[in-house]
Amino acid sequence: MRTADVDALARDLAAAGFTGGGVRALVGEHAEAALARMVAEPARRAALRKPGPLATLLRAFVLGDPVTDAELADALPTLGIEGAVALGIAERRAGNGTPLVAPLVAIRPHAFRDALGTGEWWIASDLDELAGVAPLRPDHVLGVGGAARTLAHLLPPVACGRSLDLGTGCGVIALHLRRFADHVVATDISARALWFTALNARLNGVDGVEIRLGSLFDPVDGERFDLIASNPPFVITPRAEGVPAYEYRDGGATGDALMAAVVGGMALHLAPGGAARLLGNWESIGAEPGLDRVRGWAGDELDVWAIERDSLDPVRYAELWLRDGGTLPRDDAHDALLDAWLDDFEARGVTSIGMGWLALRRPLATASLARFERLPHVVALEHVGGHLATAFDDAEWLAGLDDAALAAEHLVVPSDVTEARHQVPGAAGPNVIELRQGGALGRTVSVDTALAALVGACDGELALGVLVGAIAELLEVDDGILAADVLPRVRELVLTGILRRA
Template sequence: MLPEPDPQLCQALAADLRSAGYSAAALRDAWGAQADDALARGLRGPAAGALSGRDDALAVLGRLWGLGMPVPRVAVEAALPTLGIAGAVGLGLATADHEVVPAVLVRPQAFGDDEGDVQWWIASDLDEAALEGPLPEDHVLGVGGASQTLARLQLTRRGGTALDLGTGCGIQALRLRRLVDRVVATDISERALRFTRLNALLNGVEGIETRHGSLFEPVGGETFDRVASNPPFVITPRVHGVPAYEYRDGGMEGDALVAAVIEGVGTHLAPGGVAQSLGNWEYHGEESGLDRVRGWVGPSLDAWVIEREVLDPLAYAELWVRDGGTVPGTPAYARLIEAWLDDFARRGVTGVGFGYVLLRRPLAGAPTLARYERVTGGGEGGFGPHLAACLAAHDRAALLDDADLADSVLRVAPDVTEARHHRPGEGDPSVIELRQGGGFARTLEVDPALAALVGACDGDLPVGTLVDAIAQLMEVDAAHLRADLLPRVRELLVTGFVAFED
């Protein structure tokens, strides 16, 4: 078990990391872009080679806690003048004999948000490369791909309180704390909670309370303005010999853990409160995974569920067996793959979806948002501001009847472009597409009337006036055209192709 973190030792470590210039950008510069990409794939050799022969503090700490490699005592003593080797051992970050051997990783994490740019250090358990083998079942993951995805999804709205359900190393709690006054971070793993407390102290972040327990048990009767959860959503066979990693396996059969999060979060949302989470959901025969999720959402909540991909049983099994550190081509790998496939076959699972869930308790009245969709596009940028703008546009449009919407003035989003496809020799386009450069990078096929309306939305004339003018040009009935276009204008608002002109 990781020792309870000592605040003074954490401050000393922070001072040494800061003095060494131990940042994400500095390490990437030190070992190069290619080595940095290799490290993200679990290959530390190129980065270690780039640092060999260097004894400056950045290189020493990069080998010790960036790569998880033993380092001579004399080098560590020089790199940690404030904390010292005894302090590192006292925090549970290393053991020491003739060499200092890392017990955890401490990696820099840089990001920017509306509050400014941030440079944190995040401690977590040694990864597969450092362990040179499969992960232990109580492994506490660092800032992985799923964590980064959830962070990019987070709305930037402020609030009073937040819940980080299944906090792990605490990265979501740290992010939420920048938006709210108080965060409650829960986990079934006491080891994970100690990492969360360590990381909060290391980065000088107050206002994070940790609680031990499963799902919503630690927060019974409490409500929050924000809830974030990267739950242990991986669907794992419940048979002997299959590792149950705490960071990814919730201990329930199939997608029951994700269902429990979605079904239970509503009672813990304050009016106007928003919950955002990641999840996997199963496909059974002809039943859509999105329809399964729809059945889990309470009737009093707004819901926006986005499915990014669906994997077949074999691809899903390969993904998560390899994630645990079991190497393809070994007998253990084949045995685990068979266990996954047998479990899926026994329960009639034909595929597994992955996606994002946003739930909201309306401030007043009945829910107005119920979107369950498949969206495969989108870049690596933050989706949070895009989602926030889309929600605001939906809320505003939901208060307007068709006459009010026709009186509204809209402007096409600056990232939207139009593409027209022509058959050779034909003057009129066979296909017209609106393309989104940001957000989820949607592509929408439209007809000439809607394309003309979007092109005319320059923040000057009301929608109704534009529709009437288009109807006259196309020699069609204006009332019929309004009835056709206005529902689609609402869709363009909620997907961010157009926005209200304030």
């Protein structure tokens, strides 16, 4: 692509006010909310009532509608129609007596917030269901969806040298990585995806992103990185004739073998102290839970924290991805495709499929964290990246402390942690005491009176051992017995962010 054309496109988008706020002002809050639900008509009606460059860009590159030559020429005065055609974002079509220009890609504003502040990019991708495209083309390149937003929030907000976006797709994660990394290598098996990545980097003035074509770790053989991020094509798809294989979600492997390969390759490609953040799916096969299988993939060289956010039975899993590809129950092909999925799961003894997050780190010495858990509750994503990064540091710190050393430490309660007490009316004291997080992973933890008192006293002034002794005296119990009971639980509270180092 000609960089001058991309630069011209950026100037035109900016001049038209083609931003999230601009779109909201044009169509209104209700129509904007409908767009998020993949419902186009309210925004289309609003845009047609208020013609102009912004309305034309919305109709063409958000909704996928053909527009007249005159409308697009007015909306893209610097790039022009010929420039848009040459760039590959539009094509001419014959209308009923009126020449039309049809979009070939979607270009949509994407606002974000991270530890460095707020910003907004234009992200180009393939036209999708919002633009009336169904089923999707096999080499479809996704725009910014829920998975990309989640992965962006999982990234550690820490400056680093080299980073890798493994399976970059449209490149939005590469742009997020570049905000913290000096250099980003973005790989994908799809040349079309890499075209979008290059377009989006240039369109938003982001340098330092190097694109490489190839499968999984092949393009970076022998290289190590300080941070690796990946939303790999992890969807478990039957290897059967007639089942569509979408590049953005299907890596061509049987079952969850692609996820096993991605996780298994991390140790060879993370620099000492380097971190990885992944999204993925894993199967429970027979009596073996999926998280136990993930434990085997990770091995013992890495610190690992696997978080299963949801678990679906085979029928619901197949239905999810049939809908994602644009195949609905009323479609002729639906039942045959559903049978193919269910046949595959039955043949391999799959009982459920877990969906979640993986955080990994290559320790400087020996691994100190191996945590595998299910957390299905709602989590405020903006807190997760920083919490996970801190947790790995805390795990290493805790591993170097025996109980006597821990008792000498000073801890504090983060400002987002609150306490709730529940009791039966008329009872002398609470039946349940809960500690609740507003940040981190939003946990609610039940504690007993002694641990609640200890947490409540952690203001950084006194050492843990002193506090334990005082509480033991109040409760009239042996301080050694109390310390042996509460200190292991204090370790858990530190790791989960309910307590932290002063």
